[in-house]
Amino acid sequence: MERSKRTPWQARWIWGGDEESPRNEWRWFRHSFFCPEDMEADAEAVLWLTADSRYEAYVNGTRIGRGPVRGYPTDLFYDGYDVGSLLRRGETNTIAIQVLHFGISNFYYLRGRGGLLAELAVASGDGETILAATGAEWRTARNPAQDPAVSRMSCQQAFAERIDARRFDGDWTSPDYGDDGWEDAREIGEAGMEPWVRLQPRDIPYLTEEPVVPARVGSLRRVVPYALSAFIDTYALMKNPGEENANPIGYASAIATVLRLAEEAEVSVLLNVPGFGGGSFPKVLRLGQRLVPSDRWSVEPPLVRCRAKLPAGDHLLLYADFGPDHGHMHRIAVDCDRKIEWLSPIQAERPGGPGGASPFALIGPTFAYTMVDYVDQSALQQRWEEEAAKLANALAPLSAIEEIVQAGFPVRAIPYTHANDLDAFAPQFAIREAEAYAVPESLQRAATASADPGIVPVFKNGDTEFMLDFGKEWSGYLSFELEAEAGVATDWYGVEYRKGEYVQHTFGLDNTLRYITRAGVQSYTSPVRRGFRYLYVTVRGASSPVKIRAVRVLQSNYPAPEAGSFQCSDERLNRIWDISRHTTRLCMEDTFVDCPAYEQTFWVGDSRNEALVNYYAFGGADIVKRCLRLVPGSSFQTPLYVDQVPSAWTSVIPNWTFFWVVACREFAEHADDRAFAAEMLPRILNTLKAYLEHIDGDGLLNMRGWNLLDWAPIDQPGEGVVTHQNAMLVKALRDAAALAAFAGTPDEAAWCAEASDRLAAAINARLWSEERGAYLDCIHADGRRSDIFSMQTQVMALLSGVAEGDRLDRLTGYLTAAPEGFVQIGSPFMSFFYYEALMRSREPSAMRTMLDDIRRNYGFMIENGATTCWEMYGHTTVNRANENDLTRSHCHAWSAAPGYFLGAYALGVRAAAPGWKKAIVEPLPADLAWARGAVPLPGGGTIECEWTADAGRVVSLSVVAPEDVELDVRVPAGGEVRIRRLKRLPVE
Known part of the structure; x- marks a missing residue:
């Protein structure tokens, strides 16, 4: 929803307490108002609101939503909720809002100050009637149960959580709650005040909240911590x-x-x-x-x-x-x-x-x-x-x-x-004693929907720890209901991976919630997002058993319908496609994020690959546009643009900016959005010009930065000429030229093309080794030419179009038979580009190489119980201290490449014109006997495809597609082709 530009905000920004920007303060706000009895039953009553840093909003005790979506303080997003059905006509109603103010900057939030802005507007024939608006008559109090003196969750995130439920004195969201001990809110300014000078309507749908319950209780121990x-x-x-x-x-x-x-x-x-x-x-x-x-x-x-x-x-x-x-x-x-x-x-x-x-x-x-x-x-x-x-x-x-x-x-x-x-x-890892027990049936009920609660046993000399296995990884908000005596500390700790007795503790992430009970039956839903598969619950200081009545995760993600699908004759590939889709889903929040547990950060480079998987698994377009639009907002930090946004870490990975340029072109063409191309082009040109200022006397990009491409031991120093980075700048310039042409600005296209050609010529003149028949990794700042040659560098030379003629042919051959001594692909992220390079030829041998690589590397994850794609492959992880410590993050969407490539090349459905007005259907069976699936289209609908093959040749193909999509069907002579067309509803 967007607030009418003709209707100025009547609400004023409010806050409470003594500090402008307190550290980790959860503050409550309430306001009661009378709703006219003659208000029409179907009247549109919208609660408009935003806050710094995050909020939970309630109307008459019913939670209506969370927000706002991440953004920069200068361009804060606001939300609008239709709450007409919750209002009680002719009675007193209550709006209650909890604001979580971080008081620190992190990787998804830049510090502003504490503030809440809200108003309830009812549409009428004469315009709007404001039933409630934030101001001095609102009441406020700090959440008495929340202890602000807790650790950060991680350097990327805000704070962990400690709640003492004995401090709750009733349901503060209810109209019947007495707020006599609260203070009057303090007005701090009008809409448009610093730092929130521009209020923007939410530009993405509201996220889901789907209850997910545990699959089982997996373990029980008596534990004694240090x-x-x-x-x-x-x-x-x-x-x-x-x-x-x-x-x-x-x-x-x-x-x-x-x-x-x-x-x-x-x-x-x-x-x-x-x-x-x-x-x-x-x-x-x-x-x-x-x-x-x-x-x-x-x-x-x-x-x-x-x-x-x-x-x-x-x-x-x-x-x-x-x-x-x-x-x-x-x-x-x-x-x-x-x-x-x-x-x-x-x-x-x-x-x-x-x-x-x-x-x-x-x-x-x-x-x-x-x-x-x-x-x-x-x-x-x-x-x-x-x-x-x-x-x-x-x-x-x-x-x-x-x-x-x-x-x-x-x-x-x-x-x-x-x-x-x-x-x-x-205390989760600093344990003096641990004694394992079989899980009794009475405790196993903690993972069921039974009316009988799970009974947590009490040990005389130690605490009780049990583990809830949710079956696969999830991301959202922990919610539970339990019954206990007062003063029992319950620690809830989410982890992603365990194997036998080994638990991979989330070092670098405090994924805990400590909840201290009040007496009796009680429930709690955390406002802090967490990602995990296994939930370890430790009950400390209980003298009588605690009863677990319910535990669930409110799975929260971008509302992405699973419109895409893929199945084939290889069950291993089917499982890999499934975990790729689930990974991507969990990493789609209000932006793409790298992972749902450790960081929850929008990494710009990661999101380019995530967007492509999303197109094939879900078809989401507005989340991609929102991500791409956020990137130039970091120009106040550097014209090179920051590698994760909106973030207070001013870090630059040049390749991540170059990937962003590529993603802008891909989205504009995918959605046939020329207005978006014209909007983004000046911002793209600004950063490319800033990078070109770092071209040295030899015509090469020579700069300091986090010159990253892969975690493998390639030579990518923080200063000097890095070959893969130079190649990606060529690619970014060429894609900028294509975007400029798409936007109808040929002059801009011309200079981008000229700059890319000059840089490509310099790369070929100075970074090629005739002796090794490949591009070297870098030239160090002291002028020393690297003696390391990597497949990563050759892949980027191919994708950028830098390699031509005999060099192109030679490097293409390396994709299926890498020379001895070359550094090999080291991460699933880099594999995405490797697969792109392989599929440029679409030869049967290249397709077989890609499928075998997916089976081997992603199959290792499956064999080790993965339900989502890992950040690293596991068997390739270097300097691993523990053989079970296979990767840090076990859910990382930069690794979900099979979700794209199996649909685009095995199933064989790809766009051939902007907006998918034309599509190629070209199955590449390799050793597969059959495949079927669906690919979502940006204008709605899907292209469904099903084929069978014999000895690598398609013998039958069935395609179902909307009537306005031109199809370019490519199958060998003699293959049977059936096409069915679907009508489209007229666009309103």
Whole structure:
């Protein structure tokens, strides 16, 4: 819905509390109003609203939606909900809205300030009647059950969740709720105020919320966690004052606490500190009087362990910390078999709760700087290394906090908000004892829809942990109903992968929710999005069994009907196509995202490939347009455009911008949208001109940046001439020329074509090796020519059209028989481009090579229980510390290539004209005996195709298509072809 431009907002922005942009504050707003009895039953009553950062909205106790969709603060999106059916005529009605304000920037949000804007408008013959609008008469209170002092979920996301249900005093969304203890909201400005200067209507449909229940209870254990555990938000503590970004940082600092022992005991320390176990800097770890050298640490990446026998008394625990740090929380856990507690080294007493200090002190930082990948920061990095070494050497002989203070180092208490021992994530892996039990039938009911609840048993000496298996990965909002005594801590922890007794903990992602029960039956639905397959539930501190009445995930994604389909004679390929579609679905939120668990980030380069899979699996067009339009919004950060948007991490992967240009052309042609082409062309030309400023004297792109294409060990340094990057710039320029011609601007097309030809000539003149018969990977900044040759570079030379003549023929041959010593394709993402290069020829041998590659690599995922496509193949992962640790993310849409290629080439349906006005039907059977499926069309409808083959030749083909789609059917002579046409309804 879009608000009429003739009707200005009457609502005013409101907020509450003392802070303009508080850290992780969940704030409630309410307003009651009278609805006229004579309001027409079918009147359109729309609640218009938006908020910073996110909201949940209710009318008379019914939740109507969540939002807003991600965007830039300057162009904030608003939503409109028709709530006429929820209004009670002639009675008092209540609007209740919870606003989740992050108070920090991340990879999908740039920090603004806390705010809510809402108004309820009823359409009438004379225009609109405003029944309610945000203003000073609204009431507000901070959500009393939500503890803001929790860790970040990850550097990409906002915060984990800790809820104390004992603090709820009724249903605050109900009209009957008494808000006497609340405060009046504070008006902060009119619509159009800074930073939300432009309000934009939502440009994508509302996301789904489909309840998904567990398939089974998979395990039961008695567990005893370490005695002490905590998180520390070092990233927030080390940021330079006044900085507001999500860039990685380096610093020189240390963390300290005091361990108090009542008697002598052996103490175990477990650290999960990003970068702590490796790196070139000297590291310091002190446990009491013992200085533990790094060669005595027990390193099990990403964990570091050490032990020491300590006498009774107080002991300093200190470790140096240098980063690099990108917002991943530090975890620390301490255990022994005697009474132990930790104290603030400054206060020497048990720290207080919210508003007080934590058990930790920060030493420094003595130096800190922000890392930017496309800026020369070599001098800053050198100083960082020097300052880190200097600090480590100075701290090594100091064994008491008083000595550290006397040495002149700045020491300050870390506040409770940034570090505390109520952490729910560390106890998931910092476990002293674990004892497995068979799952009783009474607990198995927790995974059923039975009226009988699941009964969680109580262990005398330990907590109760059980695992809910949802059958496959899902992404959305956790919801549960349980019955318990008051004060029981229930920890809900989602993971993606387990195998036997191995659980792949989500290091780098705090995927937990701690819910502390009130007495009786209660339900809770989290407003925090999570992705997982397995849900570990740990019940802590219960004296009587907890009853689980319901657990579900509200699966939330772009409303993508499964209009596309594919099946063939190879069941392995069918399963691979299915997991490719499911992966893509889970990675379609309000934008495409890389994964539903770790990041939930719109990575620009990933989305190009995701868009193509989406066209074949779902046919969604507006989600693609929305993603493409968001990218130039990052121009305020850099004209090169940022690689993930809207994001406060100012990072540039040049190839990701080039892929975006390609995706703009592909979408414009897919949808036959010339207006979109004309809209995007100036933005495309602006960034391409900025890149061309980095052309060196040899005519090559020579620049700093995150010059990434694949995770494989190809030579792609952060500075210099990277061949695959130069080739992709050629491709981007040529696609920009095609888009300019499509938009009707031939002059722009001409200069893009000329620039691409000049760059292609320079690549062929300077980056080809006659000796190896291939393009080398790069020329380093010091002029050294790389001696590494990779298939990745050759693939991009083919796709960009840089390779011509004999070179084209030679590289094409490498696709099915790579030369010895060439770096091979290392990720499913790179395989997408490899398959593109293979399918340029559409030869039977190329098709067979692609199918065998899919069977081998994706089949490995299937054999290891995958229900979604992994970020990495698993068997190709380098430097793997654990044979079961096959990949980080187990649901990554950049890996869903089979969802596109099986439809486009095995089934054989591809567009041959803008808007699919003409389509090619050209099955490539290879070794398949039959295939059938459907491909969605951008104007609605599908092309359905079914064929059989014998010895690689199509013998029968059936096609069903709309009557206005011209078909170019290509089958061998003698093949039987049947075509059926469907009429289209007239467009209103």
